[in-house]
Amino acid sequence: MKLWEYVVRRIFLLVFVLIGVTFITFFLSQVLLDPLSLYLTEKTRAGAIPAIIAHYHLNDPWPIRYGVYVLNLLKGDWGYSRSLSQPVLQGLLERFPATLELTIAAMLWILLMGIPAGTISALKKNKLPDHVTRVFALAGVSSPIFWLGLILQLVFFYYFQLIGLPHLPSNGRIDPSLAIDYPITTITGLMVLDTLITGNWVMFEDSLAHLVLPSFALGFVGLGVIMRIMRSSMLEVLRQDYIILARSKGLPERAVIYRHALKNAMIPTVTVAGLVVAALLGGAPLTETVFGWPGMGRLAVDAIGRNDAPLIMGFTLIAALILVLANLGVDILYAYLDPRIKY
Amino acid sequence: MNLKRSSWSPILAELKFAGHLLVQNKIVLSGIVISVGVLITAILSPFVVSPTIATTIDLPDRLHPPSATHWFGTDDFGRDLLGMIILSTRLDVSAMLEIVGAGLLIGVPLGAFSGFLGGKLDEALMRITDVFFSIPSLILALAVAAALGRGLDNLILAMIVVQWPGYARILRGQVLVEKDRLYVDALRALGIGKVRIIMLHIIPNTIYPLLVQCTLDLGGVILTFAGLSFLGFGASALTPELGRLITAGQTYIFQAPWLTAFPGIAILIIALAFNLMGDGIRDVLDPKLRR
Numbered sequence: 001m002k003l004w005e006y007v008v009r010r011i012f013l014l015v016f017v018l019i020g021v022t023f024i025t026f027f028l029s030q031v032l033l034d035p036l037s038l039y040l041t042e043k044t045r046a047g048a049i050p051a052i053i054a055h056y057h058l059n060d061p062w063p064i065r066y067g068v069y070v071l072n073l074l075k076g077d078w079g080y081s082r083s084l085s086q087p088v089l090q091g092l093l094e095r096f097p098a099t100l101e102l103t104i105a106a107m108l109w110i111l112l113m114g115i116p117a118g119t120i121s122a123l124k125k126n127k128l129p130d131h132v133t134r135v136f137a138l139a140g141v142s143s144p145i146f147w148l149g150l151i152l153q154l155v156f157f158y159y160f161q162l163i164g165l166p167h168l169p170s171n172g173r174i175d176p177s178l179a180i181d182y183p184i185t186t187i188t189g190l191m192v193l194d195t196l197i198t199g200n201w202v203m204f205e206d207s208l209a210h211l212v213l214p215s216f217a218l219g220f221v222g223l224g225v226i227m228r229i230m231r232s233s234m235l236e237v238l239r240q241d242y243i244i245l246a247r248s249k250g251l252p253e254r255a256v257i258y259r260h261a262l263k264n265a266m267i268p269t270v271t272v273a274g275l276v277v278a279a280l281l282g283g284a285p286l287t288e289t290v291f292g293w294p295g296m297g298r299l300a301v302d303a304i305g306r307n308d309a310p311l312i313m314g315f316t317l318i319a320a321l322i323l324v325l326a327n328l329g330v331d332i333l334y335a336y337l338d339p340r341i342k343y
Numbered sequence: 344m345n346l347k348r349s350s351w352s353p354i355l356a357e358l359k360f361a362g363h364l365l366v367q368n369k370i371v372l373s374g375i376v377i378s379v380g381v382l383i384t385a386i387l388s389p390f391v392v393s394p395t396i397a398t399t400i401d402l403p404d405r406l407h408p409p410s411a412t413h414w415f416g417t418d419d420f421g422r423d424l425l426g427m428i429i430l431s432t433r434l435d436v437s438a439m440l441e442i443v444g445a446g447l448l449i450g451v452p453l454g455a456f457s458g459f460l461g462g463k464l465d466e467a468l469m470r471i472t473d474v475f476f477s478i479p480s481l482i483l484a485l486a487v488a489a490a491l492g493r494g495l496d497n498l499i500l501a502m503i504v505v506q507w508p509g510y511a512r513i514l515r516g517q518v519l520v521e522k523d524r525l526y527v528d529a530l531r532a533l534g535i536g537k538v539r540i541i542m543l544h545i546i547p548n549t550i551y552p553l554l555v556q557c558t559l560d561l562g563g564v565i566l567t568f569a570g571l572s573f574l575g576f577g578a579s580a581l582t583p584e585l586g587r588l589i590t591a592g593q594t595y596i597f598q599a600p601w602l603t604a605f606p607g608i609a610i611l612i613i614a615l616a617f618n619l620m621g622d623g624i625r626d627v628l629d630p631k632l633r634r
Contacts, residue, residue, distance in 0.1 A: 013473075020474030024483075028490035102490055134370075138622065142614035144566055146573050147589055147607030154604075158597045280477035286570050291595075300482075301574055304489050316486040320478045327477075 005336055010328055019070075021320040023317050025313040026069050031062065033309055078317070079310030083303055088314040092296050096318075097189025098173060099295035102287070104190075105215030110222045110276060115269070117223075118230025119262065125235065133231070137224035144333040145283050149217040149290035156213060169210045171292040178206055214291040218283045226269055233268040233318070237261045270334050277326040282284050349543035354550060364627045371626075374619025381613050384429060385436035392426040397583045406599045416601045418580075418591060424602065428609050430583035436613070438499055439565045440576075443557050445503040450510025451553070456542050457511065458518030469515070472508040479566050480505045488576045498577040502568060506560070513556055517549030551628040558621035562614035569610050585610050 029035070039052050053059055057068045063271040072078070078088040121133040160167035169175065173191055174184070182202045187194045192211060195204035237243065238261060246256045284297030292298075296315055303311035349490070357562060365371050384391075401421030409416040415424035457468040487501035521527065522545065530540050572586030580587065585606045592602030 016470055017473050017477045020471065021477060024474065024478070025486070028486055032490040131370075138615060138618050139611070142562055142611055142618050143568070144569055144573075144586075144589070144607055144610045144614075146570055146586075147603065147610065150589070150593060150603050151607065154596055154600050278479045282481035285481070285485065285574065289574065300485065304485070305575065310490065312486055312489045316478060316482055319482045323479060324477045 001334075006335065007332060010331060014324055015327060017324055018321070021317065021324075022070055022073060023066065025068050025316055029309045029313045030069065032104055034180075035065070073317070078314045081303070081308055081311040081314075083306040083308040083311065083329055084299075089311045091299065092314050092318055093224065095294060095296045096301050098293060099284055099288070099297060101173075101190045101192065101211065102215055102218060102293060103277075105192075105211050106219035106222070106280055107276070109216055110226050113219075114223050114226030115266065118227040119234055119257070119265070121227065121231040122234035122238065122265075123257070127191060130231075133227055137227040140220045140222075140224035140227075143220060145221050146286040146290050148220060149214065149287055152213045152217055153291075168212050169206075169245035171212060171308060173210050173294060174203060174207050175210075179203060200249070214287050214293055217290070218280060218287045221283050222279045225272055225275055225279070229269050229272050230265065234261065234265040237265040240264075267334070267337050270330060270337060274323070274327040274330045278323055281323060350547040351543065354547040358550075361624070361627045365623055368623055368626075370619060371623025374616050374623060377616035378620050381432065381436060381616060383498075385433045388429045388433045389489050392429045394430060394583075396422055396426045397430055398581060406595065406602075408599070409601055410456060415605045416599065418588070418602055419595065419599075421570065424588075424605055427583050427588060428585070428606055431585045431588060431606070432609070434495075434578065434584050435569060435586075435610075438495075438502075438568050439501055439561055441504045442506055442568070443560055443565050446506030446560075446564055447510055447557060449503070450507035450512075451468065451514050451546065452541075453507070454511035454514030455518050455546055455549075458515035458524055459537065459541055459545065465515070468511065472512050475505070475508040476512075481570060484567060484571060485574075485576075488571060493576060495578050495582075498568070498571055501576075502564065502571075506564070509556065509560070510553065514549060515545070518545055521545050521548050555621060555625040555628060558617060558624055560621075561616040562621070565610065565617075566614050590628075 035056070035058050036049070036053065039056060040049070044052075057065050060068075068156055076259065080086075080094075081088045081091050084091040115132045117136070121130045124130050156168045157159055157170035158167075182200055183279060184191060184200060184203050184207075187197055191207040192204065195201075215320065216253050243256060245263055246260045247253075251259075284295060285301050286297070288295045288298035289301050298313055300315035303309075303315070365375065399422065401417075404417050404421035405419050406416040407413055407421075413423050413425070415428065417429065418424055453468060457465045478486075484498075484501045484505045487504050488498050491497035491501060518541075526544065528542060529538060568577070569584075569586035569589075572584050573590050575590070578587055579582040580591070588606035589603055592599070592604075592606065596603050
């Protein structure tokens with residue numbers, strides 16, 4: 001099978017998965033909950049109720065209602081969020097860049113720390129550095145992310161301030177009072193990038209500082225996964241004939257590791273990227289809540305307190321969509337990176 | 344070997360040997376010791392600490408820093424934090440065991456029959472698990488819990504809904520390998536029924552990957568459970584629960600940091616112990632890694 005045939009097949013399967021996901025959100029919001037209540041507010045006039053029932057086909061059997069639900073989703077009508085007083089899709093998309101920025105930064109932490117740590121762990125197998133990274137990796141997987149966030153705030157915001165050290169901000173994406181004098185022009189919605197493009201150095205520094213703690217907390221959870229896979233794949237690569245050849249040619253150890261081994265050892269880490277994306281998305285509601293980060297995850301958490309089901313289901317759908325596309329991207333990338341892969 | 348008897352007994356003997364190997368690794372051993380300690384604490388907690396402290400409000404004694412009388416300090420209701428953490432362990436650990444246990448009870452038979460029978464049923468079940476895997480588990484649990492409404496039972500139910508597909512998938516993959524083995528043909532030739540073959544012979548032979556997975560899951564489940572409790576699902580505010588304790592402590596994070604620090608460390612230790620144990624079990628049960 002050729003690569004494009006594989007891609008087409010995967011996209012076909014993806015449609016199936018998305019039908020399943022919409023069925024779950026449909027079931028949760030329309031079957032478990034009273035569907036009418038989703039569209040009513042205190043201000044709804046009694047006379048308007050029959051029109052609402054007719055518009056959303058609420059008295060029809062569920063297969064028809066499911067069809068209507070999916071059609072509305074495809075048209076971009078994801079329902080109306082009462083807590084936001086705006087359409088669900090619009091509300092989520094407005095906060096999408098904040099979550100994206102946080103996730104990208106967390107990913108950078110994971111790669112910058114995970115790949116070197118995994119490599120060192122493999123090179124010093126069963127020695128002290130290996131044990132240290134193993135404990136570190138397991139501590140990452142075992143840390144309650146919301147707790148870690150609070151402790152980071154306590155140390156790097158409060159205690160650093162207390163003893164007069166430069167401290168990191170603990171809440172939000174920027175300092176609003178600073179933004180009055182240095183207004184940010186929104187281009188991509190990623191504040192660090194926007195301020196960099198427009199040369200707004202004050203806000204660039206500020207938004208970057210705000211990003212450090214939340215992204216570290218979020219990334220710490222996925223760090224262990226990358227560290228461990230990097231370690232085992234590096235160990236695997238170091239046993240290969242071409243490494244023995246490189247060494248017997250008399251190449252210095254540095255060249256053997258960095259020129260020959262590292263690139264090949266990094267390929268398997270791509271396969272777990274899907275897992276990492278899932279962990280980061282799942283961590284978003286907790287991290288964003290703890291750090292007052294105005295992203296989609298915090299929006300969903302706020303929606304729970306206000307019984308805003310359409311918003312929660314909308315967030316679930318977006319998260320599934322991102323994860324499914326990320327997995328598709330990972331599989332295609334892997335097929336591209338490793339020509340030995342057969343489908 | 345008498346094929347009419349089940350395959351459980353040789354497996355149990357093998358597990359005993361694996362247990363012997365496990366105990367030799369110091370890191371894994373410490374994981375096992377802490378896990379057992381956590382379980383004992385959870386079981387004995389109502390006898391060690393009077394459950395009434397959870398509902399006894401003592402405002403003059405609130406927010407005391409750690410001292411000789413209150414080792415971990417007191418919370419905003421004046422309750423002894425160490426006592427609250429010990430009481431909380433029971434709820435968190437039992438929720439964790441319920442969720443993984445129920446997930447196994449649903450996922451294992453479904454996966455086993457699906458793999459053994461094959462065909463359309465198998466295809467359908469695998470597509471269903473694909474759907475569950477395409478939503479990050481914490482977010483799916485959050486959506487299910489939101490639809491079910493608040494409350495401890497609903498949170499546990501929501502997390503079971505998220506948990507079972509993983510086990511179904513592992514079991515199915517294992518069964519696909521096992522079902523073409525000679526011993527299954529022999530059992531069939533002896534006229535033994537499908538259910539009996541699956542329950543008494545195939546499942547015991549697929550137990551290792553499942554055992555590794557569910558030990559590793561225990562740590563993850565307690566983190567998700569505490570996380571969702573922290574967000575306000577599950578137990579009500581006064582109930583001793585570790586995530587809830589952190590929610591309460593968060594308000595006083597700078598004023599009384601011990602309220603946040605200690606319950607979090609408790610969660611970290613529990614999750615770490617089960618992860619260490621799972622990591623060790625995986626290494627021991629994989630014959631390639633065994634020396």
